[in-house]
Amino acid sequence: MTFNRYVAFRMAVEVIGGVACAMQAVRDDDLSALIVTTIVALIWVAGETRVIRMLRRERPRTDELSDQHQLQAARFALLSFVAVACVAGFVGMLASLATGRSFVMPPMVLPALAMFALACADARYLWLERGEAPGDGDED
Numbered sequence: 011m012t013f014n015r016y017v018a019f020r021m022a023v024e025v026i027g028g029v030a031c032a033m034q035a036v037r038d039d040d041l042s043a044l045i046v047t048t049i050v051a052l053i054w055v056a057g058e059t060r061v062i063r064m065l066r067r068e069r070p071r072t073d074e075l076s077d078q079h080q081l082q083a084a085r086f087a088l089l090s091f092v093a094v095a096c097v098a099g100f101v102g103m104l105a106s107l108a109t110g111r112s113f114v115m116p117p118m119v120l121p122a123l124a125m126f127a128l129a130c131a132d133a134r135y136l137w138l139e140r141g142e143a144p145g146d147g148d149e150d
Contacts, residue, residue: 014139016057021132023054028125035118079138087131094123 027050034047102113 014136017132017136020054020057021129021136023050023057024125024129024132026050027054028122028129031118031122031125035116035122038116076139079135082138083131083135086134087127090130091123091127095120098123 027047030046030050033042034044098115098119102115106113
């Protein structure tokens with residue numbers, strides 16, 4: 011399995027985890043959402059452990075462009091996460107002011123947003139990696 015295929019698989023697992031957290035936040039069904047979230051977390055941890063063992067080498071080749079893509083993807087996901095959290099908070103504040111009632115977000119909204127941000131980072135990384143034409147690498 012190549013690293014990019016692993017990232018694509020991890021992105022799919024993170025989307026499923028985000029959906030499980032969102033399901034728990036919307037339905038208030040703690041048991042089924044907790045079971046799905048636990049299964050997703052175990053799959054995610056097993057995948058991370060497998061990749062660490064697979065990619066462990068004596069002298070790993072460093073790819074500066076790939077590292078830059080990972081950094082750009084992480085920054086994009088962090089800024090997206092912060093923007094969505096700010097918009098959600100602002101909408102909640104406006105709803106509280108308009109209705110006169112306290113607007114409280116379910117606690118599982120934050121983990122759902124975090125899982126979707128991780129999936130967003132993986133998708134951005136794959137998009138940046140795909141943008142390279144064969145032979146346009148930084149190595150001669």
